[in-house]
Amino acid sequence: MAEEKKGRAVATTTAAKIPKFVRGNLSATLKAKEEGKKVAAAFIADGQDEIMRAMDIVPAWGESFSGVCAAKRDAEKYLQKAESDNFSRSLCTYATCNIGFDMIREEQGGAMPEGAPWGGMGRPDMILGNGQLLCDPRFKWPQATQHYQRDVPVFVTNMYYPPWDPNVDHHDQEAIYVKYATEELRETVKFCEKVTGKKMDWDRLAATVELSDKTWDLFIDTYELRKHIPTPMDTGDAMNTMVPLTFNLGTQEAYDFYVDLKAELEQKIADGVGVADPEKYRVIWAAGLPSWFALGDFQYFNSKGVVFPVEVTYRGCEKVERLDLPKTTDPLEHIAWRWVRYWTHWYDAARKRPGSTPKVERIIEYIEDYKCDGAVFHSAFSCRSWHAGIMQQAATLKNVYKDIPILIMEGDIVDISSYNEADTHNRIDAFIETLAAYKKRQG
Amino acid sequence: MDYFAGVDIGSTMTKVVIVSDRIEASLIGPTGPEHRKLANRVMEEALRQARLTFEDLTYIVATGYGRINVPFADRQITEITCHAKGLHSLLPSVKTVVDIGGQDSKGIKIENGKVMNFVMNDKCAAGTGRFLEIIADSLGVPLEKIGELSLTAQKIAPVSSTCTVFAEQEIISRLAGGEPIANLMAGIHDAVATRVYSLVKKLNVEPDIAVTGGGAKNIGLVRALESKFGQKLLVPPEPLITGALGAALMGKDIFEKYAAEGQKPTRSGHKLEEATFFK
Numbered sequence: 001m002a003e004e005k006k007g008r009a010v011a012t013t014t015a016a017k018i019p020k021f022v023r024g025n026l027s028a029t030l031k032a033k034e035e036g037k038k039v040a041a042a043f044i045a046d047g048q049d050e051i052m053r054a055m056d057i058v059p060a061w062g063e064s065f066s067g068v069c070a071a072k073r074d075a076e077k078y079l080q081k082a083e084s085d086n087f088s089r090s091l092c093t094y095a096t097c098n099i100g101f102d103m104i105r106e107e108q109g110g111a112m113p114e115g116a117p118w119g120g121m122g123r124p125d126m127i128l129g130n131g132q133l134l135c136d137p138r139f140k141w142p143q144a145t146q147h148y149q150r151d152v153p154v155f156v157t158n159m160y161y162p163p164w165d166p167n168v169d170h171h172d173q174e175a176i177y178v179k180y181a182t183e184e185l186r187e188t189v190k191f192c193e194k195v196t197g198k199k200m201d202w203d204r205l206a207a208t209v210e211l212s213d214k215t216w217d218l219f220i221d222t223y224e225l226r227k228h229i230p231t232p233m234d235t236g237d238a239m240n241t242m243v244p245l246t247f248n249l250g251t252q253e254a255y256d257f258y259v260d261l262k263a264e265l266e267q268k269i270a271d272g273v274g275v276a277d278p279e280k281y282r283v284i285w286a287a288g289l290p291s292w293f294a295l296g297d298f299q300y301f302n303s304k305g306v307v308f309p310v311e312v313t314y315r316g317c318e319k320v321e322r323l324d325l326p327k328t329t330d331p332l333e334h335i336a337w338r339w340v341r342y343w344t345h346w347y348d349a350a351r352k353r354p355g356s357t358p359k360v361e362r363i364i365e366y367i368e369d370y371k372c373d374g375a376v377f378h379s380a381f382s383c384r385s386w387h388a389g390i391m392q393q394a395a396t397l398k399n400v401y402k403d404i405p406i407l408i409m410e411g412d413i414v415d416i417s418s419y420n421e422a423d424t425h426n427r428i429d430a431f432i433e434t435l436a437a438y439k440k441r442q443g
Numbered sequence: 444m445d446y447f448a449g450v451d452i453g454s455t456m457t458k459v460v461i462v463s464d465r466i467e468a469s470l471i472g473p474t475g476p477e478h479r480k481l482a483n484r485v486m487e488e489a490l491r492q493a494r495l496t497f498e499d500l501t502y503i504v505a506t507g508y509g510r511i512n513v514p515f516a517d518r519q520i521t522e523i524t525c526h527a528k529g530l531h532s533l534l535p536s537v538k539t540v541v542d543i544g545g546q547d548s549k550g551i552k553i554e555n556g557k558v559m560n561f562v563m564n565d566k567c568a569a570g571t572g573r574f575l576e577i578i579a580d581s582l583g584v585p586l587e588k589i590g591e592l593s594l595t596a597q598k599i600a601p602v603s604s605t606c607t608v609f610a611e612q613e614i615i616s617r618l619a620g621g622e623p624i625a626n627l628m629a630g631i632h633d634a635v636a637t638r639v640y641s642l643v644k645k646l647n648v649e650p651d652i653a654v655t656g657g658g659a660k661n662i663g664l665v666r667a668l669e670s671k672f673g674q675k676l677l678v679p680p681e682p683l684i685t686g687a688l689g690a691a692l693m694g695k696d697i698f699e700k701y702a703a704e705g706q707k708p709t710r711s712g713h714k715l716e717e718a719t720f721f722k
Binding site: 395405429 | 508520521522523524547554557558559560561563645647
């Protein structure tokens with residue numbers, strides 16, 4: 001063939017530390033009992049990270065384990081197990097993979113299912129949920145998990161933030177949401193104290209929250225280095241480097257990871273090293289969780305000169321000073337303010353642009369800041385709470401911003417039966433050709 | 444004289460077009476499972492038709508879902524871009540293309556022959572030629588007759604199932620209930636047109652609109668689509684070859700771009716021979 005496939009030019013060496021983080025989190029759930037620690041089945045972006053870390057509760061991250069199963073293309077047995085008990089394939093496959101795994105472990109009297117990826121995940125002593133607005137399975141997943149582990153207590157908080165309404169100034173409502181969220185967190189602490197038999201060390205919690213804030217700031221400082229042309233890091237890496245922020249928030253290890261990553265990106269910029277050589281097109285990963293079994297598709301993009309300097313996915317933080325948080329000495333209230341202000345961060349900008357929405361406004365901000373030529377959305381069929389709105393986001397982006405090339409990929413996060421590599425690459429190729437025409441038209 | 448070839452390997456048909464400053468030859472043959480063998484044979488036949496040898500070809504572009512399996516092609520370009528290019532050369536007023544192929548359907552928004560946006564259904568047989576093929580087979584009507592037959596319908600018998608398998612069952616039940624075949628075919632065309640329309644309308648459709656692919660050869664489907672879009676649709680003289688024609692023209696563009704700089708594009712170096720992949 002005249003055209004030769006080029007390999008991925010550069011991936012960060014810091015990202016190579018991520019498997020150690022993930023394995024470490026999984027093995028911590030297995031070692032917890034001998035270390036006298038309690039394990040909590042936990043869910044990401046629930047606002048409970050610092051409480052768990054300050055009380056030495058070991059989180060067992062269901063989404064992380066399902067992602068590992070998917071990446072190893074070893075999730076089918078757990079999906080089928082859940083399906084055998086009437087959990088539909090159209091439900092969240094993070095949840096059904098995890099529930100299927102729990103079902104097998106419980107049927108074996110708590111023994112680890114044979115061949116469980118990376119040694120499997122330990123049995124929880126408690127289930128901590130948060131029926132918040134991010135994801136609708138959060139209401140039922142903890143309950144379904146408990147259905148197979150009847151002796152494990154479950155506690156589901158409800159932390160909300162003001163819903164988007166272009167005609168309402170959400171700042172008028174913030175305080176009541178913060179008060180509610182703070183009380184929910186206080187109840188979470190009480191529940192954890194009851195299960196662990198230990199009292200919360202409030203000074204330790206405050207220090208943990210302070211460390212989280214520092215990690216949020218460092219994360220954004222690090223990721224903003226990707227604005228550089230050529231970008232020193234791609235979303236393919238970011239789907240890994242999100243792990244410390246997402247699963248290890250409130251730990252020194254997470255902070256230190258981003259110190260290393262930042263140093264590496266600064267060096268790459270100094271050396272003029274980019275992800276793709278040459279970098280032809282810059283594209284935003286505008287929405288959607290990735291297909292964990294097909295992360296190689298990012299390299300496919302890179303091999304064609306397309307880079308993702310920014311993504312919305314797993315960028316679950318913002319510079320704390322940009323959130324302008326009211327001062328408080330109560331660490332729980334601080335978490336609540338941070339929570340409400342993060343989720344409503346793009347409301348003010350969206351209100352200024354008729355027809356826009358906060359999610360679209362965030363995409364526009366990133367497109368401008370990172371100088372993107374197009375946008376890619378991934379519609380994962382089983383994650384309906386996020387992905388059901390993707391078509392509308394794409395249409396709104398074109399209507400209120402500009403008619404940039406958009407690719408909507410279709411697949412799933414865990415269920416590989418939804419994926420066809422040849423068709424996916426065909427779509428990517430066509431999208432790149434559209435980008436080329438767009439850039440030529442732009443001059 | 445420079446000659447440029449486009450090879451479009453679709454899911455059901457393989458097409459080859461050879462151009463110079465005009466179309467020298469165009470040929471269509473069934474794809475089958477052995478793409479590489481067939482691409483080879485269809486190209487040989489097209490060369491015979493054009494009274495050319497393989498060595499006479501200046502540049503070759505492959506397109507279609509089987510494009511990576513054409514070893515003698517110098518470059519691969521997706522069918523989206525090639526359809527836009529080919530159609531623009533035939534019908535320059537067209538801004539929206541509806542392509543109904545054997546295993547997918549797509550909408551392409553074009554401007555001066557360049558792709559501005561596209562949508563694609565490659566996940567579900569409903570809304571593609573495969574759907575019509577299965578239903579025609581169930582009703583015992585030759586595929587090439589279903590279009591004309593549907594135009595004789597007294598009414599459209601609605602088909603509510605959105606899945607090919609269930610639609611087939613529904614058709615058989617309706618047939619057993621005494622519904623005339625023509626009405627059922629009209630219903631099937633209406634169902635396919637509805638699905639394709641709901642896909643393509645995401646593009647902010649602008650006239651003129653053209654239909655390409657095998658679906659464009661079905662007059663019943665074209666009429667059903669016209670009813671959904673609310674306007675007359677254009678159909679090129681041979682709607683199956685727009686991709687191959689576009690590929691050949693893309694090859695010509697590439698060559699001329701290099702020539703303008705006093706250079707020649709890199710060739711694949713492969714001869715026109717049967718690929719060893721299947722031996």
